[in-house]
Amino acid sequence: MRKHFVKILDFTPSEALNIIKRAKEMKENNYRSDLLKNKTILMIFEKASTRTRLSFDVAIHQLGGDIIFMTPNESQLGRSEPLKDTARVVSRYCDGMVVRTFSEDKILELIKYGSVPVVNALTDQGHPCQVMCDVLTMYERTPKLDEIKVAWIGDGNNMANSMIEAAILFNFELHLACPKGFTPDATLLEKAKQAKAKIFLTDKPEEAIKDADYVHTDVWASMGQEHEQKARELSFKGYCVDNRLMSLAKKDAKFMHCLPAHRGEEVSEEVFESPNSIVFDQAENRLHVQKAILEWCFTK
Ligand code: CP
Ligand code: NVA
Numbered sequence: 001m002r003k004h005f006v007k008i009l010d011f012t013p014s015e016a017l018n019i020i021k022r023a024k025e026m027k028e029n030n031y032r033s034d035l036l037k038n039k040t041i042l043m044i045f046e047k048a049s050t051r052t053r054l055s056f057d058v059a060i061h062q063l064g065g066d067i068i069f070m071t072p073n074e075s076q077l078g079r080s081e082p083l084k085d086t087a088r089v090v091s092r093y094c095d096g097m098v099v100r101t102f103s104e105d106k107i108l109e110l111i112k113y114g115s116v117p118v119v120n121a122l123t124d125q126g127h128p129c130q131v132m133c134d135v136l137t138m139y140e141r142t143p144k145l146d147e148i149k150v151a152w153i154g155d156g157n158n159m160a161n162s163m164i165e166a167a168i169l170f171n172f173e174l175h176l177a178c179p180k181g182f183t184p185d186a187t188l189l190e191k192a193k194q195a196k197a198k199i200f201l202t203d204k205p206e207e208a209i210k211d212a213d214y215v216h217t218d219v220w221a222s223m224g225q226e227h228e229q230k231a232r233e234l235s236f237k238g239y240c241v242d243n244r245l246m247s248l249a250k251k252d253a254k255f256m257h258c259l260p261a262h263r264g265e266e267v268s269e270e271v272f273e274s275p276n277s278i279v280f281d282q283a284e285n286r287l288h289v290q291k292a293i294l295e296w297c298f299t300k
Contacts, residue, residue, distance in 0.1 A: 036065025156184035177208035
């Protein structure tokens with residue numbers, strides 16, 4: 001059976017925790033293997049990337065595999081070759097796909113028509129690899145995840161959606177502050193309610209951040225929304241994670257951001273560069289989590 005990683009809720013709670021523990025172990029042991037020896041993984045990226053692209057490339061090499069990187073610009077994808085045809089062609093050459101794209105439906109189409117494992121490297125709806133990495137970054141500091149309070153300040157975007165899935169699965173308390181009109185996926189919020197997850201939504205950053213252990217934010221205009229930048233700056237007024245907001249969180253609260261960050265917008269320079277900012281530990285953990293996810297996909 002092929003194993004794909006599309007979203008965090010695809011995992012059972014114990015599977016998800018095992019991936020976090022395994023990534024931590026791999027990090028501690030500077031893990032290398034030949035799990036992907038003689039395998040080639042195609043990375044299809046329809047959006048820009050630094051961390052995801054590099055960490056997957058390095059992770060695949062550390063597991064003994066090869067990569068090919070492809071964008072729509074220099075492939076027939078950019079000239080409207082149907083994705084379902086691409087999926088079948090790729091599956092004849094490659095052993096897996098890591099895909100960054102717009103709609104999650106495109107990932108599902110590659111899975112449907114392809115015959116190799118597919119990993120979601122970000123869509124408009126979610127960023128599951130990043131949020132698994134964020135969970136590892138919190139777990140390293142507070143292994144009792146069900147006792148932490150996490151604040152999400154900003155856009156109810158792909159990151160926020162995956163964070164909600166993580167809160168359901170890992171049972172941490174999640175307080176989201178999003179302006180009206182920029183709230184996370186409604187179906188997902190309903191699912192969280194049904195699951196009796198500890199998830200709370202407000203439009204007041206001061207309320208969400210109160211006594212938080214971890215404070216997360218992300219850009220106000222995600223890739224593909226650049227034309228909304230100016231309008232969004234107005235809607236997100238008061239949402240900049242600065243010293244004033246951070247002073248409402250727990251004394252030692254950590255600041256987290258998936259990066260890239262826009263200083264002076266969603267986070268102040270002071271907070272970003274403060275000793276409580278753990279954004280580069282987060283970035284490093286992409287590599288270790290990527291390895292654990294790939295191992296899960298390529299092990300029966
Ligand atoms: N956090 C993250 O996914 O960064 P990139 O867009 O650089 O991959
Ligand atoms: N929400 C951001 C995350 C980038 C890693 C985006 O989709 O552009």
